Amino acid sequence: MDYDLAYANADFIPNATAYPPRWAREAEEFRAARKDHTRLGLSYGDTPREAFDLFLPDGDPRGLVVFVHGGYWLAFGREDWSGFAAGPVARGWAVAMPSYPLAPKARLRDITRAVARAVARAAREVEGPVVLAGHSAGGHLVARMNCSDALLPEVAARRLRRIVAISPLADLRPLTHTRMNADLRLDAAEAQAESPVLGTPRHEIATLVWVGAEERPAFLDQAIWLTEAWDEARLHIAPGRHHFDVLDPLKYAESPMVDALLAD
Template sequence: MAELDDAYANAAHIPGAADYPPRWERAAAALREGLLEQGLADLDQPYGDSPRQRFDLFHPGPDPVGLMVFVHGGYWLRFDKSVWSHLAAGALSRGWAVAMPSYDLCPHVRIADITRQVAKAVTAAAAMVDGPIVLAGHSAGGHLVARMLEPGLLPDGVAARLRRIMSISPVSDLRPLIRTSMNADFKLDEDAAIAESPALMVERLPVPVTVWVGADERPVFLDQARWLAEAWGCAHVVDEGLHHFDVIDALADADSAMIGRLLD
């Protein structure tokens, strides 16, 4: 075991952790099926050449307010868009279209490659929906949406539409991951970790950002959230009583404080 493996292990410290993915998958499938029946889902829209470079686009009906893009986590190693569809419910109820991309995973690609894939996914989804764009991502996805603020990563026309980014339980400084066993798949060295760390970005687009984290998360995730909020001088919410797996549930609730912060 590498030095920081336990520090960055979430499931080992969450009671009933193994029950969460099947629960997410059932809820996600139910939402997709309901939207498909109503003609409100465009699934597996391509944005790149590999099979995983696809996104699902969910519609609230005609004339959406704008576009929310949710980027999933899983340490850049696991999961895909199909696990998280239910988290679109809150934004859909508020009249927003929602895009959820998959992306290639480590070790087949590097984290820097995934960052650029997500930028392509955001750009492709933006071409299908008019209006403002908000980005939300969880864990590794929190890292990826924060990286979208690197100047030049998104086309100017897409970047100009960004209204807010919400980075939920992010990994904002990748340097500690070098000291985990996961780095056998990430293949990070110091330079690569610095280049991909939102907390170390020298320049960024002037878009409002909220960093959101559960108060009961692992200490390193509380640190990672705080490092990003301090580096960027942005809003920082520590949500009482929540851990790394249930902090995202609020995205499914149109009346939640999280959805309010993201969309209002």
């Protein structure tokens, strides 16, 4: 099996290079439109990447969504994704979007713990239930928050209503066979320890695994593996969506994804 080909998303998405600039443009536009309801660069750690942006609704927040971005733990930051806060914010929820340390400077175990600190810190800013959403590598990271060894403080874990893992990487062992592992530096032990499917004791938080029907077979497999591994997980396969546009419904208040994210 060619693992590099199996996990190459952009090579199989028409006009894939147009997506990141569009995300960045929409993010800037959203921040400008919501500048009076936005708090940027709130720190949760000692490095510049350990910070989050907080987008507030017009009234008192009904709760908090924390969205964790993807990029194979190697790329992007919070400033690229602001536009995807639009749907939950329009429904009266606050949205926190953290950056986190990236590989190769950071190991995945350190990234996991950074996200746990980000969730805990953001939860101190907003009262009410907390929902986690993440895409791709971010889907892996929010799924890890269901695992007790991720070191999410119990005071934050008790407030978690739901995890929505969008196109997540749930078993990291295949990635040890890819060229990107030169930067990820996953060995067998860390790949197992950081894989949500591999039996780490869990908080048993309701989890929705959302994946596009047109994604690479490897990502459909990853979604299915997580659903099969966790009794608390349910699978949704979105018709006609690939790895990049699977996120688009987050921008729309009445979309099925936002409905599922914020359901009571």
